[in-house]
Amino acid sequence: MPRIEENARDENFWHTIAQRYDLEHGPINLENGYFGRMTRSVAQDYQHQIDFINRINSVHVRQQFDDTQSTEIRNRLADLLEVDHASIALTRCASDALQSLIGNYNGLQPGDQLLICDLEYPSVEYAMRWVARQRGLEIIEITHSHPATHESLIAGYREAFERHPRIKLMTLTHVTHRTGLVLPVQAIVQLAKEHGVDVVLDGAHALGQIDFDLQAMGVAFAGYNLHKWIGAPLTLGFMYIDPKRLSSIDPDMGNQRLPEPDVRNRAPYGTVNIPAWLTLPKVLQEHIELGGSAVKGARLNYLRNLWVSEARQLPGIEVLTPDDPRLHCAITSFRFTHLDDQQPMVERLLNDYNLFTVARSGSACGSCIRITVGFATTLEDINQLIKALRELSCNASA
Ligand SMILES: Cc1ncc(COP(=O)(O)O)c(C=O)c1O
Numbered sequence: 001m002p003r004i005e006e007n008a009r010d011e012n013f014w015h016t017i018a019q020r021y022d023l024e025h026g027p028i029n030l031e032n033g034y035f036g037r038m039t040r041s042v043a044q045d046y047q048h049q050i051d052f053i054n055r056i057n058s059v060h061v062r063q064q065f066d067d068t069q070s071t072e073i074r075n076r077l078a079d080l081l082e083v084d085h086a087s088i089a090l091t092r093c094a095s096d097a098l099q100s101l102i103g104n105y106n107g108l109q110p111g112d113q114l115l116i117c118d119l120e121y122p123s124v125e126y127a128m129r130w131v132a133r134q135r136g137l138e139i140i141e142i143t144h145s146h147p148a149t150h151e152s153l154i155a156g157y158r159e160a161f162e163r164h165p166r167i168k169l170m171t172l173t174h175v176t177h178r179t180g181l182v183l184p185v186q187a188i189v190q191l192a193k194e195h196g197v198d199v200v201l202d203g204a205h206a207l208g209q210i211d212f213d214l215q216a217m218g219v220a221f222a223g224y225n226l227h228k229w230i231g232a233p234l235t236l237g238f239m240y241i242d243p244k245r246l247s248s249i250d251p252d253m254g255n256q257r258l259p260e261p262d263v264r265n266r267a268p269y270g271t272v273n274i275p276a277w278l279t280l281p282k283v284l285q286e287h288i289e290l291g292g293s294a295v296k297g298a299r300l301n302y303l304r305n306l307w308v309s310e311a312r313q314l315p316g317i318e319v320l321t322p323d324d325p326r327l328h329c330a331i332t333s334f335r336f337t338h339l340d341d342q343q344p345m346v347e348r349l350l351n352d353y354n355l356f357t358v359a360r361s362g363s364a365c366g367s368c369i370r371i372t373v374g375f376a377t378t379l380e381d382i383n384q385l386i387k388a389l390r391e392l393s394c395n396a397s398a
Pocket of ligand 1: 033034092093094095096121123173175176177202204205224225237
């Protein structure tokens with residue numbers, strides 16, 4: 001067994017990792033998809049940075065942060081993604097980055113079409129609809145067939161490009177928030193290129209749990225956050241623009257801060273959470289020391305597969321996220337097939353089994369319950385979920 005897979009099953013090792021987090025007493029959290037916890041040492045460093053910036057105020061920020069330190073932070077992020085230092089602009093979250101990329105993309109002409117799918121994150125979908133309304137363009141929305149396969153996802157885009165040759169810009173979600181489906185980004189971006197379509201990649205859930213190569217994927221525009229799987233304090237995100245494509249994105253409304261051309265002018269202007277950014281070196285150090293996304297992702301996949309392999313066998317339960325290892329990660333959704341609305345079962349999981357989960361709706365495959373394991377999830381937590389699903393599925397099918 002390769003070393004990373006072996007490590008993913010090493011409960012002693014992951015117990016020591018779980019010990020790095022302070023956990024509030026309460027329900028078992030199987031909703032780690034909203035944002036990630038900081039480790040205790042990161043939280044302490046963050047507190048230290050808050051106190052420091054509060055004491056020193058603008059003296060440090062103007063003399064150090066605005067220029068040297070924020071550049072060093074951008075460089076660290078570029079190194080993490082193995083991309084050009086000039087390709088990164090800091091933002092407050094993935095939504096800010098993605099909305100600016102979409103709103104400022106300047107390659108659209110009257111009559112062009114924009115492509116979205118039923119799995120897009122709302123802030124991204126709304127931004128595409130807003131641009132279409134403002135400029136009188138048409139939105140093409142495709143619905144992915146369910147259950148999805150690697151081939152069906154690519155075929156869905158191929159068909160859209162062939163049927164709608166005026167599509168010029170599309171959004172693509174690397175890891176979808178409703179079901180955790182992982183899209184075959186490289187193949188879709190390649191196909192888009194062949195049809196003259198530019199892609200804005202939503203990487204919010206990918207960074208820190210999927211080991212990807214942005215350049216090999218051929219992505220020119222992407223938005224990320226650092227407060228999910230990287231484990232940074234809340235309010236940290238960034239934008240990636242391939243420097244060769246910088247001229248395709250106009251400076252953001254209200255941002256002419258730096259002489260052109262500069263990727264930083266593409267991000268929203270405003271005071272950022274400086275103590276949080278100053279914590280990032282510590283966060284990245286811990287991420288890298290743990291083994292990065294490959295090691296983190298393998299553990300999350302292992303935990304996910306433990307409950308999914310049981311749930312697949314249960315009558316009255318449908319797991320919506322494919323088992324193809326290319327198409328899933330930590331997040332997986334299921335539903336009780338006898339119910340249209342899954343919220344009552346979310347409440348039963350909490351009240352009867354002490355399991356905190358979240359209902360998600362909006363994708364064409366219907367309302368579902370999202371389970372997202374995390375770095376502090378234990379085998380006992382997974383066993384509790386399996387017990388709950390067995391009992392609730394028996395009741396449902398009785
Ligand atoms: C797929 C996806 N895209 C974008 C976002 C937005 O991220 P942020 O909260 O950093 O704006 C999220 C947040 O959950 C998401 O799941």
